[in-house]
Amino acid sequence: xxxxxxxxxxxxxxxxxxxxxxxxxxxxxxxxxxxxxxxxxxxxxxxxxxxxxxxxxxxxxxxxxxxxxxxxxxxxxxxxxxxxxxxxxxxxxxxxxxxxxxxxxxxxxxxxxxxxxxxxxxxxxxxxxxxxxxxxxxxxxxxxxxxxxxxxxxxxxxxxxxxxxxxxxxxxxxxxxxxxxxxxxxxxxxxxxxxxxxxxxxxxxxxxxxxxxxxxxxxxxxxxxxxxxxxxxxxxxxxxxxxxxxxxxxxxxxxxxxxxxxxxxxxxxxxxxxxxxxxxxxxxxxxxxxxxxxxxxxxxxxxxxxxxxxxxxxxxxxxxxxxxxxxxxxxxxxxxxxxxxxxxxxxxxxxxxxxxxxxxxxxxxxxxxxxxxxxxxxxxxxxxxxxxxxxxxxxxxxxxxxxxxxxxxxxxxxxxxxxxxxxxxxxxxxxxxxxxxxxxxxxxxxxxxxxxxxxxxxxxxxxxxxxxxxxxxxxxxxxxxxxxxxxxxxxxxxxxxxx
Amino acid sequence: xxxxxxxxxxxxxxxxxxxxxxxxxxxxxxxxxxxxxxxxxxxxxxxxxxxxxxxxxxxxxxxxxxxxxxxxxxxxxxxxxxxxxxxxxxxxxxxxxxxxxxxxxxxxxxxxxxxxxxxxxxxxxxxxxxxxxxxxxxxxxxxxxxxxxxxxxxxxxxxxxxxxxxxxxxxxxxxxxxxxxxxxxxxxxxxxxxxxxxxxxxxxxxxxxxxxxxxxxxxxxxxxxxxxxxxxxxxxxxxxxxxxxxxxxxxxxxxxxxxxxxxxxxxxxxxxxxxxxxxxxxxxxxxxxxxxxxxxxxxxxxxxxxxxxxxxxxxxxxxxxxxxxxx
Numbered sequence: 128x129x130x131x132x133x134x135x136x137x138x139x140x141x142x143x144x145x146x147x148x149x150x151x152x153x154x155x156x157x158x159x160x161x162x163x164x165x166x167x168x169x170x171x172x173x174x175x176x177x178x179x180x181x182x183x184x185x186x187x188x189x190x191x192x193x194x195x196x197x198x199x200x201x202x203x204x205x206x207x208x209x210x211x212x213x214x215x216x217x218x219x220x221x222x223x224x225x226x227x228x229x230x231x232x233x234x235x236x237x238x239x240x241x242x243x244x245x246x247x248x249x250x251x252x253x254x255x256x257x258x259x260x261x262x263x264x265x266x267x268x269x270x271x272x273x274x275x276x277x278x279x280x281x282x283x284x285x286x287x288x289x290x291x292x293x294x295x296x297x298x299x300x301x302x303x304x305x306x307x308x309x310x311x312x313x314x315x316x317x318x319x320x321x322x323x324x325x326x327x328x329x330x331x332x333x334x335x336x337x338x339x340x341x342x343x344x345x346x347x348x349x350x351x352x353x354x355x356x357x358x359x360x361x362x363x364x365x366x367x368x369x370x371x372x373x374x375x376x377x378x379x380x381x382x383x384x385x386x387x388x389x390x391x392x393x394x395x396x397x398x399x400x401x402x403x404x405x406x407x408x409x410x411x412x413x414x415x416x417x418x419x420x421x422x423x424x425x426x427x428x429x430x431x432x433x434x435x436x437x438x439x440x441x442x443x444x445x446x447x448x449x450x451x452x453x454x455x456x457x458x459x460x461x462x463x464x465x466x467x468x469x470x471x472x473x474x475x476x477x478x479x480x481x482x483x484x485x486x487x488x489x490x491x492x493x494x495x496x497x498x499x500x501x502x503x504x505x506x507x508x509x510x511x512x513x514x515x516x517x518x519x520x521x522x523x524x525x526x527x528x529x530x531x532x533x534x535x536x537x538x539x540x541x542x543x544x545x546x547x548x549x550x551x552x553x554x555x556x557x558x559x560x561x562x563x564x565x566x567x568x569x570x571x572x573x574x575x576x577x578x579x580x581x582x583x584x585x586x587x588x589x590x591x592x593x594x595x596x597x598x599x600x601x602x603x604x605x606x607x608x609x610x611x612x613x614x615x616x617x618x619x620x621x622x623x624x625x626x
Numbered sequence: 627x628x629x630x631x632x633x634x635x636x637x638x639x640x641x642x643x644x645x646x647x648x649x650x651x652x653x654x655x656x657x658x659x660x661x662x663x664x665x666x667x668x669x670x671x672x673x674x675x676x677x678x679x680x681x682x683x684x685x686x687x688x689x690x691x692x693x694x695x696x697x698x699x700x701x702x703x704x705x706x707x708x709x710x711x712x713x714x715x716x717x718x719x720x721x722x723x724x725x726x727x728x729x730x731x732x733x734x735x736x737x738x739x740x741x742x743x744x745x746x747x748x749x750x751x752x753x754x755x756x757x758x759x760x761x762x763x764x765x766x767x768x769x770x771x772x773x774x775x776x777x778x779x780x781x782x783x784x785x786x787x788x789x790x791x792x793x794x795x796x797x798x799x800x801x802x803x804x805x806x807x808x809x810x811x812x813x814x815x816x817x818x819x820x821x822x823x824x825x826x827x828x829x830x831x832x833x834x835x836x837x838x839x840x841x842x843x844x845x846x847x848x849x850x851x852x853x854x855x856x857x858x859x860x861x862x863x864x865x866x867x868x869x870x871x872x873x874x875x876x877x878x879x880x881x882x883x884x885x886x887x888x889x890x891x892x893x894x895x896x897x898x899x900x901x902x903x904x905x906x907x908x909x910x911x912x913x914x915x916x917x918x919x920x921x922x923x924x925x926x927x928x929x930x931x932x933x934x935x936x937x938x939x940x941x942x943x944x945x946x947x948x949x950x951x952x953x
Contacts, residue, residue: 178834197833197836198833198834198835198836199836199837199838202835202836203836208834210834214828214830214831214834214835215828215831215835216823216824216827216828216831216832216894217827217828218823218826218827218890218894218895219820219823219824219827219894223820223823227820227821227824227832227835227837228817228820228821228835228836228837230817230820232817236816237811237815237816238814238815238816238817238820240815279835
């Protein structure tokens, strides 16, 4: 056993990121680590590589209990990592990046520049990178930078290489080169932890797989012994076979109404290609697919926060020209971002201020902000969304996740939107609050809003949505309507699309 | 799979050249024009005056270059410069060695304190070194009785260090040149120097690559403190006493020289050669204004400020152009 994690837990304020997770890696094994956003993959990687210390459980490396206080400790022990976003220094030369921290020195103790350039050129050629290694790293394409990161990781006498979505910025040809390198590492007995959400890659290169969901281990075993559909259902659904169906009937009026949102041929290279769908008033349209399929990007593009190369977005019959967040909001599009804490609520402000944030320009009298007008709006939404706060002046940061989400919804609704874009509206909130938020979404749709819902939870998507548009690699691969809106069909569509 | 390396296109290359070589080009131009225009500028004596006056600021700017390349700032150096001078003059009664070691020990210790606070607690360098600026100034006032006691240099050897010359060039200039040379080697040819660049370029990446980020940060503030103390000492040696009223604002001149020399204020890229050009440029401008005589000497600051603004604009442009292609 090369590396073993036994019952490891890690808590962050308000979140249990890892809950008794175990994981083993054999020498020469390529082990896939999969799970949706927030499943705990990144946390587990950071525990393995010394960035985080586990709160509970044990780490064993080469048969000995291990404790890595820093990434340097882990690296010295032979555990190297390449991160999703290239973690090198763009302003320094390629060769210097490759050797940083362990540069060869001549007999005067000075760095041996000539040797670095020579060796770097040679090593990188083995990774298919042919460039002047004296140039700044930032001048290389992202794929080439990734290869430099990989070369660096392997050069430190690594016994374990952790790869966090190594192919997310690579072109198909570069992926082939990467796989060649991985096979070579495999042959040399190096253990590889491979994190990716691209199923075909996993089946191509990995021997074993471990699946996490909500910080818990849900499955571990051989890659070949796990069907694609089963894999998908373990990642996003409940146990395979327990089918889940939406029982809500879509009213006739909804099916015939004029679309309030019409997206046609939406393209944003390289993430989105030719995405077309429409949402009628009163309808909840789900966007399904795995992590990286382009769901969040689609939402952001409609909300004006993601660049669009071509395609049109129509809101209530009016085309949004030159999309920007300001124009989208004015047209009646309200976006609830995926990361509530970073992009949504302002934790240090009160409930009242958070709700009023987006509508301040309208809450004025004689050019000054009118407290009376704000209080009225805040009171309305606090009672309507059943926000549980001691008073409107309580800080949002002190509320539970569910109530924070409701405050965010209140802010969006106060702008009087026609279309509501919800990205993971129930992430990180407890079960009771989850049901409440879900019920709220249904109510809002019933009042005539067009809702687009993104959720990594297959049940939530199927239960909440009248229709589900399934994406994969930025392309629509299927639309589920009526009787087809079941977890079974959703997973089948995702899994088939991957084949 | 072959990946080509795109070279920066026209405007960005120009801006890059302005950033890296701008100070040198302006310095050469100013010197050439002055040689032709002002007879007083032409003498060897005047060149010596400029170089000797530039020696202490050069040492301070040298340390500042390292600090700024890590993405930090050291506001305490002006105070440490004065403190170092006063301590050196006081310690000169115990001989040459004491006069050099005492300011180095004290200012080095304050530098380490700066570094430890910045590296360990994550406090902003601006605030930590501002506190050190005030603290060191207070310390200097208390050992000089509110500045009323002036310690005279009691060691002839120490005084000689400040006033003597070798091959017609002052010892101070040799010292500064030697340390600049050593600094260039350290920055470009040692692991420490590369780590300094890496931390400024991306602190997260540097930490994840296993570089000893904290130790390196403490190292640069130590270096900055030592050099500021040394600069104060050689200035005291030249003046023959520990003058308590000079030095405020030296930290800003040093920052200006470093930035004019092309070091990115955001860290990650910079050169000591550029800093030398920056220091000399500021020195030459000062000298010229003294030559012209009837110009108010405060114009020197206006002109320096203008250069600084031009360079920072060029830098911002370079950084923006360079970041544009990557998403």
